[in-house]
Amino acid sequence: MAGRDSANKQSRNATARRRLLFGMGAGAGVFLAAAAMATGSLVTAAPAKADIDALLDPIIQPIVTSLSDAIAGFDPAAATDLTSWTDSLLASLNSIDLALPAASEPAAAAASSTTTISGTGDIPLTVQENTEPTVDVSVDGSTAEPVLVDTGSSGLVVPSSDLSLTQWLDLGFPTGISESGYSGGVQYLYLEYNDATVDYGNGVLSTANTPIDVEFLSWPTSFSAGSPLDFQQFLADNATPGGILGIGDAANAGPSESPFEAAGVSGVTVDIPQGELVVGSNAGTPLDTLSGAPTPTNALYESVNGGTPVLVSDDIDSGGVFGTIPSSLESGSSVPSGTTISVYDNAAGTGTSLYTYTTGDLGNSGYDGPTVVSGSSIDSGVEPYLEEPIYISYTGTDGALTFDVPGSGTA
Numbered sequence: 001m002a003g004r005d006s007a008n009k010q011s012r013n014a015t016a017r018r019r020l021l022f023g024m025g026a027g028a029g030v031f032l033a034a035a036a037m038a039t040g041s042l043v044t045a046a047p048a049k050a051d052i053d054a055l056l057d058p059i060i061q062p063i064v065t066s067l068s069d070a071i072a073g074f075d076p077a078a079a080t081d082l083t084s085w086t087d088s089l090l091a092s093l094n095s096i097d098l099a100l101p102a103a104s105e106p107a108a109a110a111a112s113s114t115t116t117i118s119g120t121g122d123i124p125l126t127v128q129e130n131t132e133p134t135v136d137v138s139v140d141g142s143t144a145e146p147v148l149v150d151t152g153s154s155g156l157v158v159p160s161s162d163l164s165l166t167q168w169l170d171l172g173f174p175t176g177i178s179e180s181g182y183s184g185g186v187q188y189l190y191l192e193y194n195d196a197t198v199d200y201g202n203g204v205l206s207t208a209n210t211p212i213d214v215e216f217l218s219w220p221t222s223f224s225a226g227s228p229l230d231f232q233q234f235l236a237d238n239a240t241p242g243g244i245l246g247i248g249d250a251a252n253a254g255p256s257e258s259p260f261e262a263a264g265v266s267g268v269t270v271d272i273p274q275g276e277l278v279v280g281s282n283a284g285t286p287l288d289t290l291s292g293a294p295t296p297t298n299a300l301y302e303s304v305n306g307g308t309p310v311l312v313s314d315d316i317d318s319g320g321v322f323g324t325i326p327s328s329l330e331s332g333s334s335v336p337s338g339t340t341i342s343v344y345d346n347a348a349g350t351g352t353s354l355y356t357y358t359t360g361d362l363g364n365s366g367y368d369g370p371t372v373v374s375g376s377s378i379d380s381g382v383e384p385y386l387e388e389p390i391y392i393s394y395t396g397t398d399g400a401l402t403f404d405v406p407g408s409g410t411a
Helices: 030-036 052-072 076-095 165-170 231-237 383-387
Strands: 018-022 049-051 097-099 116-119 122-124 126-128 132-139 145-150 154-159 176-181 186-200 205-220 243-247 267-271 276-279 286-291 300-304 310-315 324-326 340-344 353-358 371-373 377-379 390-393 400-404
Touching: 122 132, 132 154, 132 243, 154 231, 186 231, 205 231, 286 353, 300 324, 324 377, 353 383
Parallel strands: 145 243, 154 205, 310 377, 324 371
Antiparallel strands: 018 176, 049 097, 116 205, 122 276, 126 132, 132 145, 132 186, 154 243, 176 186, 186 205, 267 276, 267 390, 286 400, 300 310, 300 340, 340 353, 390 400
16 A cells, blocks of 8 residues: 555555464563464473574565565665575674473463354445545543554454553453555554454444454555555555454454454345444345355456457455555456446356446545456456445355345435
8 A cells, every 4th residue: 555645556456474472471571472383382291491683584584575575676686685684683692591481380371262243234434545434443441543444354453552551451461463455555463362342333333352453563565655564554555554454254364363254153244335334133124145254255347338248256345545456357457437347246247246336536535446457357446336236154164255235225
């Protein structure tokens, strides 16, 4: 994401998350324990001593790799120097030993919590910057701020700057530490918790014992003009300073889990036309249901101006801004204003039209149209959600998507 100018916006798809640790040692501080456990999965007996470089390397290297990639674009020598300097620094720490909890110390097991939900299922939803569906979220009494409703990822991610020290400590010990990021924006490290209380829509609905991810360190994926420098700027540039609420099915968009899926509800409807995020069963009239959420496993086809449809793999992603389109359908670098784009559930293009929209000029807000990409894997962007209610089901192996008849459901 390059900034608030819609013409520069890119997909916010989450990159693959990297799990760095599971579990915590009772005698260690949060970050020390995170580093100590980063080299394995569940640890039943920690050694009495450990090399610091072995502990820090799994955390430092992802950061260095991203920074080196970003720097290499304009100064390859500087990128090489950064990598060499980091390797030397870690190697120089070999002689320093760090005392870790002895094997006799019991591990601090993560609290086994079951997420519960209360309140009405209709959360007020608004659209920021023409493309960002948002709801207000408060974590453990923090000031309510808008978060992006993102069907292309799963899990509630909030910046640490949103929480006071007391609120952060109230979350207890983290259950893990991982790395993730959003394309065109930033990479970040985050701590995983499972015991938050989250309010949505000014207290309309709340969840307890909620799994959340708290970002605590971030860095840019690019140093090009307009790129955000950190996670907080990435969010602020897109009018969602409170974070990102990923509501995709965890098996298809994971590995984190949506607070609503964790609470055991059947699914969530993103209904932008009626201004609601509806938690619970689908109250709309189904137009078509596809297996997999957010990326259907069914064969889908896309056409331009009624032309021959081509096979695509379509991520139905509310956080994907204006989406993408395959170069086989558009030879230029952008799609001309006034182009009609349709996605169908069959090759002939005569069956169910899942969504259709026409590109246009949004004036000062920029151009409304998808980015041309190679290959057949595309991102719908927010466009279908602007046209009709779409229900994300958490049932089945990979969840499911139901496109509802526009105007159906409850207001």
